[in-house]
Amino acid sequence: MEYLKPYKNYIASLNIVWHLFCIFLSAGVGYGASYLFDIPASILAGSIFLVVSITFSDIFLAKSALATTEFLSNVILYVSSEISGTAAPSAAGLKPRKEFMERLANYVYDMSSKNVMALYPVKKATDTPASEMVNAPKSKSSLKSPLPYLVIDSKYTIICASQSATNYFNLPKEKIEGQKFFDILKLSFSSDDTLDNWLGFVGERSVIADRSWERVKLTMPDESTRQIDLAVHFSKNDPDDQEIVAVIFDHSAKYGRDDDGASFVAMAVHELRTPLTVMRGYIEVFEEELTDKLDTEQAEFLRNLSAQAQQLGSFVSNIQNLARIESNDLELELKSNDWAKVLNSTLDDMDIRAKVRHKVVKRKIAEDLPAVGIDRGTIYEVIVNLLENAIKYTHTDAPITVSAYLKEPGWVETTIVDQGIGIPDSLIGHIFDKFYRSHRTSKSVGGTGLGLFISKTIVDAHGGQIWVKSKEGEGSTFGFTIPTFDSLASEGRSSDNSIERSAHGWIKNHTLYRR
Amino acid sequence: MAGLKTILCIEDEHFISELYARALRKEGYEVTIMLSGDDGLVAAQTDKYDLILLDLMTPGITGMEILDILRDPSKTPNFHSKVIITTNLDQEDSMREELERKADGYLIKAEITPKQLVGIVKQMEEQISNLGG
Structure with a gap:
């Protein structure tokens, strides 16, 4: 097929390798530099990451970029010997030299100013006044970053926006400074590992902390969206009340290119589904007519x-x-659904998969459950993934029990109980991680380890909770909660009901709908 | 019962259209198959069909373009057919609103068997007849 161009695959894998390389490089160098200069590690790591990432495309074009990469990797040799305590091959016994790091810093600055300028409109090439620089070493005036950054006090008010930030947001300084941080920086994170949650966490426990996020969606004042990496430095009880410094690395262009990678996935999925449709069609004909x-x-x-x-x-x-x-x-589109009906039809779909593995699935669904507010397509995946696991990890003919009941007002809980091989204590904490699979069972049972991660993300997105209880050798219980429709409607989170959704798509409800 | 007796299936994957036609014909529906977008559009505009099963990725003019033309009264006057999108493409958020406005249904082909498709068509017929139309 024309859209499955082989080079996309190649670029996708190359990209991953390159990402890993960049992260390693920037983590090592950033940490080393922060050690020497007391610059927030994540900020420096981030900027190096930016430079190196951008450099990627230039590598084939510009010799100078190659030289920079080589230079950076040399620096790692010096720095790593100091930080890790283990001597790097060619730098044994060498102390990292300060001027070496200084040159590195200048490289980072030069490259980032060249490349970052191209990423967003800078109206005036005004230098940032040195007084605006927070935590930057005073002697390193050349480090003045063209990256947009904001300084925030302990009450989440922006007390300083860099010139580059006002350019970036296209707002005058006075429209940014004095505003609440979250009113200007409207961020959307891909999981509940958000800046907000992190600040709550470090506020309790840390004095100084650094953190960075990748692929955060930023809604600009003009409602357009950008994709950024965000580096944040937190410093409690700062004498000038400069508690938070947030630096924006705008990667919209780059992540936009990656989204072509996402459409590669969409195309691959499409290509896999076409023969699958045909196969399922013929199998059904045989089932109907050959029995x-x-x-x-x-x-x-x-x-x-x-x-x-x-x-x-x-x-x-x-x-x-x-x-x-x-x-x-x-x-998600959360709609009112009869949970018993959804659960029963999903279990019916799974029936044949249980049967071929000689498993009995018992149903204990409470009567008179209130309507639930769910996105039927995605919640279907949760039930399928959890039941699939129960079937996979039960090697006897012991039954699997699926129960649903009202846990507390507003929440319906569903559990899937098996008497299979169970999960060792040491591993249970990681069970919802991406690509996690028990090393012990990975040989005897197929699968990708994606199911539980996806299930958790979907349940989280419904506002519910997913949990597991397990004892090795005795079996596992997975459970998740979903909100009742009433509780959703009172929060105003539900959407209209003129379209009936199911696991395989949607159909307009013609009893409610007229064109 | 006001039915969806005549069905046009615009689908370039020959195996799929045959399977759908076979299952639907078994239940008494009249099915016409068009393997390209251009032929499909011409057939659809005759308004001879109660229901159109429309693939989005058709050779020539795409399913989305066909849907646009069918729903534009200046290009297709007096169009009354129901349109169900049958595709293996996941609905993109950017297209969601438009599709929900213009189509009567959206089915992922890999997720349904031909028999389930027949069930969905029957369910739709029932709803329409309940409307008294």
Whole structure:
């Protein structure tokens, strides 16, 4: 197919390798520099990351860029020997030299001013007054960063915006300074690991802390959106009440290119789904029309085939969801649904997959459950993933029990209980991490380790909670809560009901709808 | 019952259109298959069909362009068919609103079997007949 151009694949993998390389490089160099200069590590790491990332495209074009990369990697040799305590190959015994780091800093500055300027409109090339620089070493005037940054006090009021920040936001200084931080910096994070939560966390426990985020969506004053990396330095009880410094690394152009990578995923998913549609279609014809002509073994083979095709379909959906989550694009439409009906029809869909593995799935769904407010397509994935796991990790014919009940007013809880191999204590804390799979079981059971991560993200997005209880050798219980529709409606989070959604798409409800 | 008796399936993947047509014909529907977007549009504009199953990625003119033309009264006057998008493309957020306005349904083909498609068509027929129209 024309849209599956082989080079996209190549670029995608190259990009990952390059990202890892950049992170390593910037973490090492940034940490080293912060050690020497008392510059917030994340800020420097971030700026180096920026420079190195941008340099990527130049590498094939400009010799100077190559030289810079080489220079940076040399620096790592020097720095790493000092920081890690282990001698790097060619730098054993060498102390990092201050002027060496200074030159590095200048490199970073030069390159970033060249490249960053190109990323957003700078009306006047006015130098940032030195007094505005926070935490920058006084003698390093050349370090004046063209990156937009904001200084915020302990009451979350912006007390200083750099010239570059006013240019970036295209707002006069007085419209930024004195405003509340979150009114200017309207950020949207891909998970609940947000700046807000982090500040709450470090405010309690730390005096000085640094943190950076990648791929944060920033809504600009003109309502356009940008994609940024954000580096934040936190310093409690600062004498000038400069508690937070936030630096913006605008990567809209680069992440925009990555989104082409996301559409690569969309195309790959499309290409996988087409033969899958055909396979499922033919399997169904056989199931309908051959049943009395097949012997027991052949009938079982056909069931296996059907179950496997379904499983492949689930996997493809998981990939799609992961791509959405990663590009911060998981949007839910929460609608009123009869939970017993949703659960029963999903379990019916899963029936054949349980059967071919000789598992019995018991249902204990409370009667008279209140309507729930869910995005039916995505919650379907949660049930499928949890049940699929229960089936996979039960190697006996012990039954699996799916229960649903009103946990407390406003919340319906669903649990999936198996008596399978269970999860060791040491690993249970990581079970919802991306790509997590028990190392012990990974050989005997297939899967990607995406299911639980995706399930957690989806349940979180519903405002519910997902949890696990497990004992090795005795089985696992997974549970999740979803809000009742009433509680959602009272919060104004629900959307209209003229469209009926399901796991496989939507149909307009013609009893409610007239064109 | 006011039905969706005549169905036009615009779908370039021959296997899929055959499977859909086979399942629908078994239940008494009249199905016409068009393998390209251009032929599909011409057929759709005749307004001979109660229901159109429209793939988004069709060779020639795309499904989305077809939908635009069908819903534009200056280009397709007196158009009454229901349109269900049948695709394996995930609905992009940028297109969501437009699709929800212009289409009567959106189905991921890999997620439904032909028999389930028949069930959905029947369900839609019931709703329309409940409207008394």
